[in-house]
Every structure is written in C-alpha cells, then in structure tokens.
Amino acid sequence: MDEVLAAFLAECRENLEKLDNELVLLERDPQGPHIAEALGKIFRTVHTIKGSCGWLGLNRLESVVHDGEDLLVCLREEKVAITTAIVTTLLEMFDAIREILAHISTTGSDESSKDYSSLVQALKALQSPVSLAAHQPAEPKTISAEPISAAPTVQRQQTAAESIRIDVKLLDKLMNLVGELVLTRNQMLQFTNTQEDAAFTITTQRLNLITSELQEGVMKTRMQMIGLIWNAYPRLVRDLALECGKQVSLEMDGKETELDRTMIDAIKDPLTHIVRNAIDHGLERPEERIAKGKPPMGRLTLRAYHEGGHVNISIQDDGAGIDPEKLRERALQKGLIQASDAAQMSDRALLNLIFLPGFSTAEKVTNISGRGVGMDVVKNNIEAVGGMVELISEKGKGSTFKIKIPLTLAIIPALMVISQNERFAIPQMNLLELVCLEGDDAVRSIEMIYNSPVYRLREKLLPLVYLNQVFEQGLSFADLLTHLKQQGEDARLNIVVLQADDQNFGLIVDQIHDTAEIVVKPLSKQLKNLSVYAGATILGDGKVALIIDVMGLAQRVNVISEAQRNNLQAELENRQDQDNELHNLLLFQAIGQRKMVIPLAYVARLEEFNSNKIEYAGDLSVVQYRKQILPLIHLAEVLPDSNRFSAQTEPDLEELLQVIVCVDQGRMAGIVVEKILDIVDSDDETEIQHSLKREGVIGSVILQGSVIDVLDFRGIIGRHIPSFFEDLPASQDLIAVR
Amino acid sequence: MSTRQFCTFYLDQLYLGVDVLQVQEVIRFQEMTRIPLAHRMIRGLINLRGQIVTALDLRLRLELPGETSESSFMNVIINTHDAPVSLMVDEIGDVLELGDEQFEPPPQHLNVGLKKMIKGVYKLDDDFLLILNTEKATDLENK
Numbered sequence: 025m026d027e028v029l030a031a032f033l034a035e036c037r038e039n040l041e042k043l044d045n046e047l048v049l050l051e052r053d054p055q056g057p058h059i060a061e062a063l064g065k066i067f068r069t070v071h072t073i074k075g076s077c078g079w080l081g082l083n084r085l086e087s088v089v090h091d092g093e094d095l096l097v098c099l100r101e102e103k104v105a106i107t108t109a110i111v112t113t114l115l116e117m118f119d120a121i122r123e124i125l126a127h128i129s130t131t132g133s134d135e136s137s138k139d140y141s142s143l144v145q146a147l148k149a150l151q152s153p154v155s156l157a158a159h160q161p162a163e164p165k166t167i168s169a170e171p172i173s174a175a176p177t178v179q180r181q182q183t184a185a186e187s188i189r190i191d192v193k194l195l196d197k198l199m200n201l202v203g204e205l206v207l208t209r210n211q212m213l214q215f216t217n218t219q220e221d222a223a224f225t226i227t228t229q230r231l232n233l234i235t236s237e238l239q240e241g242v243m244k245t246r247m248q249m250i251g252l253i254w255n256a257y258p259r260l261v262r263d264l265a266l267e268c269g270k271q272v273s274l275e276m277d278g279k280e281t282e283l284d285r286t287m288i289d290a291i292k293d294p295l296t297h298i299v300r301n302a303i304d305h306g307l308e309r310p311e312e313r314i315a316k317g318k319p320p321m322g323r324l325t326l327r328a329y330h331e332g333g334h335v336n337i338s339i340q341d342d343g344a345g346i347d348p349e350k351l352r353e354r355a356l357q358k359g360l361i362q363a364s365d366a367a368q369m370s371d372r373a374l375l376n377l378i379f380l381p382g383f384s385t386a387e388k389v390t391n392i393s394g395r396g397v398g399m400d401v402v403k404n405n406i407e408a409v410g411g412m413v414e415l416i417s418e419k420g421k422g423s424t425f426k427i428k429i430p431l432t433l434a435i436i437p438a439l440m441v442i443s444q445n446e447r448f449a450i451p452q453m454n455l456l457e458l459v460c461l462e463g464d465d466a467v468r469s470i471e472m473i474y475n476s477p478v479y480r481l482r483e484k485l486l487p488l489v490y491l492n493q494v495f496e497q498g499l500s501f502a503d504l505l506t507h508l509k510q511q512g513e514d515a516r517l518n519i520v521v522l523q524a525d526d527q528n529f530g531l532i533v534d535q536i537h538d539t540a541e542i543v544v545k546p547l548s549k550q551l552k553n554l555s556v557y558a559g560a561t562i563l564g565d566g567k568v569a570l571i572i573d574v575m576g577l578a579q580r581v582n583v584i585s586e587a588q589r590n591n592l593q594a595e596l597e598n599r600q601d602q603d604n605e606l607h608n609l610l611l612f613q614a615i616g617q618r619k620m621v622i623p624l625a626y627v628a629r630l631e632e633f634n635s636n637k638i639e640y641a642g643d644l645s646v647v648q649y650r651k652q653i654l655p656l657i658h659l660a661e662v663l664p665d666s667n668r669f670s671a672q673t674e675p676d677l678e679e680l681l682q683v684i685v686c687v688d689q690g691r692m693a694g695i696v697v698e699k700i701l702d703i704v705d706s707d708d709e710t711e712i713q714h715s716l717k718r719e720g721v722i723g724s725v726i727l728q729g730s731v732i733d734v735l736d737f738r739g740i741i742g743r744h745i746p747s748f749f750e751d752l753p754a755s756q757d758l759i760a761v762r
Numbered sequence: 763m764s765t766r767q768f769c770t771f772y773l774d775q776l777y778l779g780v781d782v783l784q785v786q787e788v789i790r791f792q793e794m795t796r797i798p799l800a801h802r803m804i805r806g807l808i809n810l811r812g813q814i815v816t817a818l819d820l821r822l823r824l825e826l827p828g829e830t831s832e833s834s835f836m837n838v839i840i841n842t843h844d845a846p847v848s849l850m851v852d853e854i855g856d857v858l859e860l861g862d863e864q865f866e867p868p869p870q871h872l873n874v875g876l877k878k879m880i881k882g883v884y885k886l887d888d889d890f891l892l893i894l895n896t897e898k899a900t901d902l903e904n905k
Binding site for chain 2: 201494560
C-alpha cells in the first residue's frame, strides 16, 4: 500500500477514536455549553476525511461521509435537534467508516466493500426534522454489532504491529539521551587508554559499538522520505497545467531520499511554491513552445539526492527561463537597486533579485502566482532551517532552482573556532575555505579601504570581519594589527571564508580547531533575539559552545551587499503600518462600474472561484481554500449603496467569482468583487483623504486624475465576520483615521 | 486551610521563595559558557546533563545592589514553559510549607524593580518570604 494511503488510514483511525467520545458526550448533555465546539470538532474531522477521500479516489467512503457531513451541518445550524437516533446513526457511520478503512488496508481500495446505501438513506432522512421515523428500519439492520466488534478490532491490531505513532517530544528526548550517551562513551574511551585491564577494554569496545548503533537507530526514527511531499505533485501539476492551458510532464528522481521530519515540514511549502511558479510562469503554452522549436509538452524535473551530509533538491523546467535584463529594468523601476549598481550586476546577481521581497516579474497577476510575495518567503523558509536556495536560468532554455538543506536539524557538521578563549561552532554548510597567513604575510595582506579591512583572495576582494570585535565593542581592527606586528614571525592570522547569501566574507578568529558533528540545541527565549547564534551545543568535554548563525552574523556586520534586502524588509513592514503612505494599490470594480482600491499590502492573493464551490457555514459563505476555510464577503451585498445592484448579484450556478484574498495578521478572508482590474503604483504623495470616510470606505485617493474610494476591508470584515479580529487589539485603530 | 510549599533562597538581604512545583532542581556553581552580545542579565549557558540551561543574574534582574560572585553562587533551576532557566542566588534555604492566611500582596512602597517581580509576601514569625513571579523574572522583554 502506498505511503499516502497508509498515512491517511492511520490519521482517520486516530481521529475517529476521539470522535466517538465527543459524540457520546454530546448525547449525554445535548444542551451543554460545549456543544457547538464539539459539533465543530466532529464536523471538521468528517470534513477532512471527505476531502481526503476525493483526493485519494475513495468514492464509496466519500458517499458515506458526504451525507454524514450534511447531517452535521444541519446539526450545527440547529435545523434539527440532537436525538439519540441521530447520535446512533452517526456512530454507525463512524463504524462504517472504520469498516471501509479496514477493507482499504487489506485490499488497497474501497471498492467491493459492503453496501451502505441504507445507512446513507438514514443519514439523509435525519436531515429533515420531521422524518425521524423514516430511518428507524435502517438503523438496526445495516450495521449489526458483529462486524463492528470483530472485523475492525482485528484489523487495528494488525496495523499496530507494523507501526506506531510516537510523540515527537519523546523522540527528541531519546535523541538527547543518546547524545549524552555518546559523550559519556567518548570520555570512557579516553579513560580506557590509561587502563591495562583487558576485560575492561573489551567491555568498553562493546559499549562503543552499541552506542554507535543506537545513535544511528534513533536518528533513523526521525527520517522520512521526500516522496512524502512529492506524492501530491502529479495531481497538483496536472490540475495547474489544465488551469493554465499548458502541457507538462513531471519527472521525479530520488523520491526515496530521506530527510529529517522537521526538514520535510519546513521545505514542503517552499517546494510547492516553486513548482507552482514553474508551471505558471516558467513553462510556455504549447503553441509558443512549438514556435520556439521545442516539444509542446513542457518538462518539469524534480531531483533529490544526498551529498556529504546535505540533501540537494533541484526543480528544473525547460520553459522560457528568466531574462536578466528584464529583472534589471524591473528592479530599477521599483527602486530596489541603484542605477550605478545595476550596470555592474552580474547575471547571477540579477537572478537573485527575484528573492527580494516585493519583487515580481509576472506582467500579469494571476490567481496562481505573481503577487510578489513568494520567492522571498521561499528563501526565508529555506534559510530558516539552515538551507540555501539558488536560481540558475538561461533565457529560452529554462530555469533550475537548486535547494541545499542539511539532512537534519538535529546533528550538523561544524567547524570549531576559538575567539577569546571561548569555543564557537560554525556550520559547515556556510564554510567555503580556510586561509591561514603567517608571519609578515599576516600583516601585509590585510588592506584597508577607508576603515574596512579586506583581503585579496585570488584577486577578488574579500571583506574581513574580526570576530572578537563583533563580540566585544572595545576591540578594534587596529588592535589586531598591532598584536600581529608584535608577534612578528610567529604571527598567525586565521581567516574562515564564509558564504552568506551570494556574498562571501572572511571571518578572522583567534584559532581554528577541528571539525565535529554537533547536536544542535535551541536557545531559550531570552536569547532568541540574538540572530548571531543559531543555537548551542554540548561539546565532548561537557562544556556548552554557541553555534554561529552565519547569515545573522553577516547581517549584523553589514557585509551582505544587498543591504537593501534589510531596508526593503523594513520598508515593507512600515508600509503595513502606515496606510496613509500608499505605494501599490489594487484597483477593482466593486459593484457595477464603481471602482475602488485596496492597499496591496493587505492582499495575499487573487483567486477565481467557481460559484458552485461556495459552501455555507452558518450564514457565512465560505470556500475551501488551501486546506483552510476561507470566509467570503460579497461586496455587492455589503456596500451600503449597493441595493440597486442586488438584483443581479444572485449568483448563477456556474459563475466565476473574482476574489481578493486579504490577509491580516495571519487570518484570511476573501472579498468577492465584480472584476479585478489592475495594480497601480501611486505617487509617494498620494494620501488617503479621510474626510471622505463613510461606511465601507476609509477615504479616497486621487489616482490617475480621478477620485477613487479606498475599501475599508477591516471595517467590512469586522462587521460581517466579527470573530475575524477577535483578540487582535485595537485593530480598528490601525487603519481608521489617525 | 490550604497550604503551599516553597523552595526558599537568599539573595542580598532578601529571603525569596518559588513554588516548589516550579523548581526542577538546585545545583551548586557550574561552569558556564559566556554569551557575547547577550543581555547583561544573562550570565551564560550551563550544561545540565545534556539540557542547556540559561543562567540569569537574579540580582541584576531585581535591581539589587552588589555583584553576584563569580564562583560561589547557587543555581535554582526553574521550569518555564519554554526551557529551564537557572536563577543565580547567594544561598539556598529550607523548603517551607505555608498557609494562605499568611499571604499578602506586595506593599506599595517596595523598590519598583523588585515590586514588579514579586507576587506577594508571606509573613513569617521573624522574617518575610517574598514570592518571586518567575514568569516575569524570566521574561527579559518585559522590562
């Protein structure tokens, strides 16, 4: 059975276990205070199962769950009251689900499992309050006690034998203990050298072997195959390709490459994002491809393999590639780079611009990608787990994203260095080379550009950073030079050449020790704000050493040439706060011909939903969106002067709705508009005239000569989905009049 | 009448206490790794059997005069919801079991730095036991 299905089964079983209890509690106290919460919990689980069914092609299971879900909706909306009959039928449904699951785990599909039509009938019947009697015959007949008690329990025992679910915390604890055991073993081994006793030596040797094996075993428990993420891609690629009118063949190589569980979680979203981007922007339409002499079918290749303690993942498409010149223009236009820099930037540096926040080359914003949030997030996410991402692209031939991430976050190879008698670990990931200069060389080869030290490494300038100076304010580079001069012939200068982003720099340390495999432990929250450290580790002698975060260090000492990166980030953050300074506005037709704008900073994505995908949760219309429930607000219904248009807002069954997905402090809501028009860059001077504030509008701006209202999306959401801003203090104040 | 147990310790002239359930253990002076660039109240990292514990200079935290000795302090390891933190104190006292009727909120005129960190005071026969608010004391962002 494949992994996805197995994971699904395990998850369903676990969830169902909890649901039984919830339902029983519910029946005992149908007027209780937690009833809504409990129903919500049950509903979500059933909903998840249903969703997964569709995805895994388990139609029979889906048909059973579907009606159960409808019944639950009725219960939640209080159309029908909770009765024993309902609870019994729901429990029967859960048993039926279990039976089907058991069937699936033996045969691999849900076909030819039992017939549940009478249960489905009962579920349907219960949805109308009057027809209580109708289901009565169904109840005793369909699922007798026999299959419930016999078949599923046997099945569960079988799975239990194959795999068990373990709390990750427990694994972490085991990992810690094994780490300690390794340290103790190392001390023990040193001790053996001074002992003559043969029996003792032999025992220690055995301890040594066992410890190594144990360490390896515990490490393995946390490993998962990258295929776990990739398995969802064939479907994703197919759907996206259809949506964009493209032909894509997907090749995957190295599915079985194993990664630590935490890494799998961390790279899931970035990978998916890159894949989506490749299809949406990278690959061309069949006709364009033919015109360029390429086969109409685009190729997307995913590759993963181990290399020296790292995992390399590449995502390659044979599409249009990225034109560095276009990036240059775009960056200049957006003011992300200076004209003087732009002329000198290499193609590689230009390509890296796409990782800047607020950068997007997509000429049109589509519902799949192109909002300019994205690649910067991808990069941040990958860097957050100690990885690197690089883009190689050739115009007309395609692009390749190369991602390099450590196998595990828990144990990394590191170089130990000494600064002021303290040991520090530098992850090998960022290490390029070591340079050691002795005697006169040490003094002579350091040159100063004004007061910034540099070293000519193979005729290229390498900015130098003196670690002691970073750590202690009093020290200066001049002190180091005087010190080196005093030592004369014995002088030694150790430079650790590091890579942060695409900038290299040299870190001067007092001494360089050996390399070691270190167990990374997180720092407590009191130290979290120190971006210079990635964590701490315990060394062989039991002392604690800090792990240097090379990116953080580079940022602290400003050696990253794209200092704009930080400025930009800050600017973007500022923009969130200052609504009066608008830069990018999304222009749309709210209702009829009425045009409005919303600051782009609040827009997460632009989507199109088919109106038949809308579901109702209470009186809210919602759609399922990226595994979340996205509440929708129809502007046509909520704007005050919209009454005269209301006649035409009755949705046709197959209408495509244009939705602006707004995000605010992690919460999303969709605003349904008539039509999304354009993104307008406004002048810096453009200000919201708050004097024109009225319901649904925070004010107006003058754009391209005409006055356009700015949508008060917070106000609207706050009114229609009051819970949206719950526990967000004073959210109104943030956007309303200053 | 309900009672609670407190692990007590001395710092400067103060007799302080922490609920026994919050205390993981008490250990003597441990070798510490200094953390360059860290807040000055953070004195270093301790290896506690494979667990990395951040050592806080409680004297500085409570804005008390004097300096914590470099080598003769005691570590009261307390569990916070994040990770264990060591409070550096002068000396360890007994575990006391005290009744709620002896408790009072901190007097208004206490030293401001201290008052913020104190949950309240237990009136003992010949002394006062100040109960430390460990959440506040270990949260350096909350000044």
